[in-house]
Amino acid sequence: xxxxxxxxxxxxxxxxxxxxxxxxxxxxxxxxxxxxxxxxxxxxxxxxxxxxxxxxxxxxxxxxxxxxxxxxxxxxxxxxxxxxxxxxxxxxxxxxxxxxxxxxxxxxxxxxxxxxxxxxxxxxxxxxxxxxxxxxxxxxxxxxxxxxxxxxxxxxxxxxxxxxxxxxxxxxxxxxxxxxxxxxxxxxxxxxxxxxxxxxxxxxxxxxxxxxxxxxxxxxxxxxxxxxxxxxxxx
Amino acid sequence: xxxxxxxxxxxxxxxxxxxxxxxxxxxxxxxxxxxxxxxxxxxxxxxxxxxxxxxxxxxxxxxxxxxxxxxxxxxxxxxxxxxxxxxxxxxxxxxxxxxxxxxxxxxxxxxxxxxxxxxxxxxxxxxxxxxxxxxxxxxxxxxxxxxxxxxxxxxxxxxxxxxxxxxxxxxxxxxxxxxxxxxxxxxxxxxxxxxxxxxxxxxxxxxxxxxxxxxxxxxxxxxxxxxxxxxxxxxxxxxxxxxxxxxxxxxxxxxxxxxxxxxxxxxxxxxxxxxxxxxxxxxxxxxxxxxx
Numbered sequence: 434x435x436x437x438x439x440x441x442x443x444x445x446x447x448x449x450x451x452x453x454x455x456x457x458x459x460x461x462x463x464x465x466x467x468x469x470x471x472x473x474x475x476x477x478x479x480x481x482x483x484x485x486x487x488x489x490x491x492x493x494x495x496x497x498x499x500x501x502x503x504x505x506x507x508x509x510x511x512x513x514x515x516x517x518x519x520x521x522x523x524x525x526x527x528x529x530x531x532x533x534x535x536x537x538x539x540x541x542x543x544x545x546x547x548x549x550x551x552x553x554x555x556x557x558x559x560x561x562x563x564x565x566x567x568x569x570x571x572x573x574x575x576x577x578x579x580x581x582x583x584x585x586x587x588x589x590x591x592x593x594x595x596x597x598x599x600x601x602x603x604x605x606x607x608x609x610x611x612x613x614x615x616x617x618x619x620x621x622x623x624x625x626x627x628x629x630x631x632x633x634x635x636x637x638x639x640x641x642x643x644x645x646x647x648x649x650x651x652x653x654x655x656x657x658x659x660x661x662x663x664x665x666x667x668x
Numbered sequence: 669x670x671x672x673x674x675x676x677x678x679x680x681x682x683x684x685x686x687x688x689x690x691x692x693x694x695x696x697x698x699x700x701x702x703x704x705x706x707x708x709x710x711x712x713x714x715x716x717x718x719x720x721x722x723x724x725x726x727x728x729x730x731x732x733x734x735x736x737x738x739x740x741x742x743x744x745x746x747x748x749x750x751x752x753x754x755x756x757x758x759x760x761x762x763x764x765x766x767x768x769x770x771x772x773x774x775x776x777x778x779x780x781x782x783x784x785x786x787x788x789x790x791x792x793x794x795x796x797x798x799x800x801x802x803x804x805x806x807x808x809x810x811x812x813x814x815x816x817x818x819x820x821x822x823x824x825x826x827x828x829x830x831x832x833x834x835x836x837x838x839x840x841x842x843x844x845x846x847x848x849x850x851x852x853x854x855x856x857x858x859x860x861x862x863x864x865x866x867x868x869x870x871x872x873x874x875x876x877x878x879x880x881x882x883x884x885x886x887x888x889x890x891x892x893x894x895x896x897x898x899x900x901x902x903x904x905x906x907x908x909x910x911x912x913x914x915x916x917x918x919x920x921x922x923x924x925x926x927x928x929x930x931x932x933x934x935x936x937x938x939x940x941x942x943x944x945x946x947x948x949x950x951x952x953x954x955x956x957x958x959x960x
């Protein structure tokens with residue numbers, strides 16, 4: 434399996450406190466790699482560190498190029514799109530302005546928004562801050578998916594969403610993953626089972642397990658590392 | 669009634685001056701989190717250079733004044749952009765150091781201006797009409813107030829159009845909300861920093877020339893004294909809010925005028941009390957919702 438992104442010895446600090454310690458992982462050039470772990474183990478911090486959004490050290494190589502010394506916007510311009518935890522849409526801007534802002538060089542594919550989230554087109558002139566959580570997540574995903582990406586970093590895309598929206602988001606991610614490799618942070622293990630082929634599990638800021646997703650989700654490692662049982666996952 | 673009207677219109681005129689300084693301060697803080705204590709220096713330098721060029725074009729003439737205003741705009745924009753590129757950019761996200769640098773620039777530049785133009789303010793000549801008054805319902809309004817109000821209104825409209833209609837404006841509005849996410853979309857937000865500094869500097873530069881019209885003189889301390897009120901306006905209006913700065917500018921100046929007239933020259937005290945009241949009741953200011 435060839436990796437599009439390799440991470441070696443990544444440390445990250447927020448406000449002087451170490452939140453990620455010596456993390457090494459690979460993201461395959463096809464499909465979804467899920468980054469799992471209990472709350473607060475450093476999953477989101479790992480993603481932010483990869484993007485240079487937190488103070489970090491370590492070696493991060495993307496498509497053969499070192500990116501750990503680059504500024505965030507330069508990393509993103511190399512084709513790495515970010516869907517942040519909590520959506521982070523610009524609430525004071527309209528939906529259309531949010532999308533226009535996210536258009537990168539190349540040929541942004543607006544048609545994909547009509548295909549995946551048609552209701553956003555009807556709300557183009559609505560302020561993003563007045564949208565529901567699910568609609569905001571659609572804006573956040575659209576910002577990423579309409580560009581030509583070589584890697585997607587997606588952080589808790591179904592967090593706090595109604596079950597119907599979770600289905601919509603999962604379908605959209607599934608479609609995106611067919612074209613673009615993805616590093617996915619996700620607490621909903623049903624979504625992980627539907628999307629991921631590989632899991633990387635963090636505990637205390639360190640990697641404690643790496644392996645095939647199905648084997649991990651069917652084993653008692655789920656309980657040991659995530660504190661839930663496979664029965665709970667099914668429920 | 670005529671006194672109230674006089675105080676009201678002259679208050680709005682003074683508020684226009686405050687707005688020209690505060691608009692840039694507010695935008696710069698809103699986008700970058702930088703408290704720019706050097707902003708008064710942009711104003712003072714533009715005031716001096718606007719006067720120097722203007723009097724050579726035609727001392728006391730409209731042509732001289734208009735050229736002076738144009739020079740003020742350009743000087744303010746250039747000096748502000750250079751300040752951002754040379755001093756602020758190297759200290760990105762290091763807010764304490766940024767404050768120290770801008771305070772240092774502010775202090776050093778006043779000493780420099782005193783060295784060049786002397787410590788005493790220089791009286792300036794203006795077009796005759798500006799020294800006259802216009803009767804408004806019995807109140808004799810000094811004509812220079814109309815120039816101040818008109819200029820500030822034009823600046824407000826131009827900045828709003830820039831923010832609403834241009835791609836840089838979009839980046840700036842988004843950056844004021846969430847700078848980190850703007851960079852995470854692949855946008856080099858530092859370019860917007862320079863643009864915002866230049867716009868703020870241009871407004872302050874124009875303010876510098878108009879301050880010399882208002883006071884009838886140019887002096888090395890003009891920027892420093894106006895900067896204090898501009899900071900108060902910025903905080904009352906809400907850091908990062910242009911509309912807040914516009915509303916607070918007029919409010920502060922009108923309160924100041926009325927307190928000076930009716931409460932025995934207590935205008936400055938009234939402004940500080942208004943600041944305290946706003947901070948207690950609404951700490952983010954009238955229109956502020958900035959998160960960093």
